[in-house]
Amino acid sequence: MDLINRASVDSEEQHRLYSKIASRLLPLLLLMYVVSFLDRINVGFAKLQMAGSIGLSDAQYGLGAGIFFLGYCVFEIPSNLMLHRVGARLWIARIMIVWGLVTMLTLLVQGPRSFYAARVLLGVAEAGFYPGIILYLTTWFPTKVRSQIMAIFICGIVIAGMLGGPISGGIMAGLDGAWGFAGWQWLFALEGLPAILLGIVCLRSLPNGPASARWLTDEERTLHEEDQRRDRAATRSLPGQAYRIGLVFRNRNIWLLVIANFSNLATSYAVSFWMPQIVRNFGLTKNLAVIGLITSAPFLLAGIAMLFAGRYADRTGDRRRPLCVGLFVACVGLTMTGLYMSVPGAAFSGLVLACVGTMVATPTLWALPGMFLSGSAAAAGIALMTTVGNLSGYVAPFLIGVIKEATGSMAYGFILLAGFALAGMIAVLYAPVTRTPGSPSPATDAPVVR
Template sequence: MTIPTTAPGLPGQLLAESDTAYRKVAWRLVPLLFLCYIVAYLDRVNVGFAKLQMLADLQLSETVYGLGAGIFFLGYFLFEVPSNLILHRFGARRWIARIMVSWGLLSAAMMLVKSPTSFYVLRFLLGVAEAGFFPGIILYLTYWFPAQRRTRVTSLFLAAIPVSGIVGGPLSGWILKYMAGTAGLAGWQWMFVLQGLPTVLVGVLVLKYLDDHPSAARWLSRDERDRIAHDIAAEQAQKAETHVGAVLKSGRVWVLALVYFAFVSGLYGVSFWLPSIIRGMGVADPLQIGLLSAVPWACGVVAMYFVAGSADRHLEQRWHAALAALTGAAGLVLAVAMHGNQWLALAGLTLATMGILATLPVFWGLPTMLLGGAGAAAGIALINSFGNLSGFSAPFLVGLIHDATHSTDAGLYMLAAWLVAGAALVLRLPSDRASRR
């Protein structure tokens, strides 16, 4: 794990001491948070693999699937801001543990789906349970890392998204293929159980090992705690204390929410439909689909890390995010144009996934740089919850388009257009230097 060591203005000895402190923090927190997000994202999108068997077993249409996959985000949207305010007030350790235990149990309960109604209800409740997790972690990182170190740390956390695809794709394919019929359960039912219950155990780990603030971290020396507290306080002093009401009225916050909506549309379009797209390329075996789906996610890990590192080095987020989004759009267009050639289509999906994933850690450098106090908790949650409404709209619209045209091509073009719109919007924000003043 490489943590940025650039801290302008610090003399050599203090810089070395500061680097040591932040390296200890990173090694303590990031692996656990990384594991949390792997199981979170896997539980959120494994319905894309369940679709390969569940639709036929339950006689569900593509539109029903798209609505059920997306309705998760309605519950997520409604409870996101309250959840983050609770975390800010009462601490991350207990609240994140509660989130994980409840969503793990609900994810396992997806095995009980029998009809469209039960599918919709459980997906909605899963969104309610998980609400606040992601923005809570983004807020939590601002308690431990100042801005010049945070983008790359955020990228390490967000790398859990592609890693969940690398691990989850082959794992889901194996469960679908080899567990089907065991104890009278379908493969998709086993998948929900075997991927949901471990989340509960990870929630227990969070309760045991996570600390709410650096001041509670007894594994840091007093000097290290003081150094981190000084850095965070200095950064917070440059931000105005933002109140919740002001956040809701801020045009800049709503532009950020629209940008995130566009970027996440591409992400969830790929996440929920990648297995189906690969099957549409002529691959029938669930395990082979899982293995091929890991390729775009593996390349996405690399793209995320290097783009985030470049953004940290240059102290610039807007152009990095815009160019990554345009790369994602180009990859989606290439995937459609080459769908007659399995390998070129997969190359297009890989390029799209790399570009889309690279936007995420760079994007989150913008709101965390602008907002402070309770306003940061509310603003981050608002941006994330509004952006994740695309997790409702993108799968639903792609499903409708698929039912109408019997192809995902037009749906992928729609996602590409949203990414281009997001790139244009992010460039309308003030420059990074202006934002820091």
């Protein structure tokens, strides 16, 4: 299966090798990420029924939706270091099985406090999954193809956004009252089960790395090792690189990417958690299944744009342009949604732009850390980016909920988040590495920040 752009590698042998690795790994990893993101954002649909059932205000919902990330962030770096120690297969399987169980048990919540507890536990259970997969992919793919690989993997968000709405809306509308359970309870019960099943599949099928992959020939393994050595040598020639954990937290390069990731995720989670509520507030329909179909459209457009951006970044070696463009488009989209919240067409167009912008920025952003981090420093640096970045998942929904209760509208909350996206774009302009090591650097590139 040809998943790698031929122009981004040096030889036909490399093209065949990385296309083969991608076709073996990415289908399972992509499916796992779809389930992960679906379990993370399905609370946005559950809220449409659950809020009245257990007595949740908008501020309490925003707090509960975001408090997931407190447990997630506290355990993220330790989890990634543990994965680095015990191997991806065992640790990722453990994460998936436990988070699937917690998702299913969320059907038992009876009020705000138990809702908060369930969300914190889900964050603890899922901690380390996303940075663990990012770290895992850096051991398989060199920097020159990493943006398009990240784009394919991150399509899990797009697929979850496209399928999550119709599936969640259909479950809640179709099973409400069955066997004495509300639709939102069925939602958690049924959408938690796939994570458990995929955890078992992961335990049986996922290789820890190239050395344990039986489907690689000796020649392919040798070619892969040579590419990895060249990648590490190129990384060592760059300024601001880090190889020890202690250096990561003093590395200015990483903190610039942390700011960009925080801003990008604030947009992503604001759209994911609040889009169903905004669409319902338009008053066009009260049918949950139809709301789900409407909310899937932005993710389809975002996925197409993201795949093109990933291929462009690897073909040209330019990471700064798609990052800046993505964050700028997200800023414009959030501003439109905020200014025209009472105009359904304009507000929804803004949500589409925000969704497209954040998806365009994501794959190129995550291709950067491996360009100046290696070994345990890579594990810690990637986890630091996701830990601080995912705090936006707490801040964004909570801010919007509080602002909505104080003003009666989500408009000011979305305008505030547009400022976050703008701050992320400014951080990217000072990002240290925007081109693949060894590729020509144009005169328009900003100076390296040490």
